[in-house]
Amino acid sequence: MNKFEEKTIDTEVIYKGKIVQLQVDSVTLPDGQTSKRELIKHPGAVAVIALTDEGKIVFVEQYRKALEKSIVEIPAGKLETGEKPEITALRELEEETGYTTDQLKLVTSFYTSPGFADELVHLYFTDQVKPLEQKVDLDEDEFVELQELTLQEAEQLALDQKIHDAKTAFALLYLKLRGETR
Structure with missing residues (x-):
């Protein structure tokens, strides 16, 4: 495991469009704390x-x-x-x-x-x-x-x-x- 890796606990898709998808991931941080990440998924x-x-x-x-x-x-x-x-x-x-x-x-x-x-x-x-x-x-x-x-x-x-x-x-x-x- 990468020492900086954030493990995804849950993903909530907020919007799925023609070009992008917006999602909020709940993650476990390297120190064991949890946080949220707002992410845009794009096809490239x-x-x-x-x-x-x-x-x-x-x-x-x-x-x-x-x-x-x-x-x-x-x-x-x-x-x-x-x-x-x-x-x-x-x-x-x-x-x-x-x-x-x-x-x-x-x-x-x-x-x-x-x-x-x-x-x-x-x-x-x-x-x-x-x-x-x-x-x-x-x-x-x-x-x-x-x-x-x-x-x-x-x-x-x-x-x-x-x-x-x-x-x-x-x-x-x-x-x-x-x-x-x-």
Whole structure:
């Protein structure tokens, strides 16, 4: 047993939605005391760092209701039940950007907010994008605008808090460490 492990005594599901489930777990702490943990269960997601032939990074701008503002992000989306992450990544790249690729490389996977959620994001990279011959429709409740930016332009948007999410910040760090400077 892990010395920090919290044993679940009971789980109460508060809400089960299309994307997340909210639950409250009663737990026994390592010192024997009990406590409550409010948790969000999430099916996981993917995100794609995509570079054009000109070395520009492919982004989408979209409104995020939780933030009450639009932000610029790398293409991303939720895993569907039973779907492999690389299939989701290709689907989201095509739907959101109009680009496709034959080459996706897994960069890493990371948890977005491990203090209360189990969402795991699988981050992919491609520098081999090509326009789709026929556009793929977005989800019916999704509205995005394509943006292609240099790393410097994207860094400025991060400073201006137009890029304001962890997956996209991680993507910029990855590109910077990789030596992308265009």
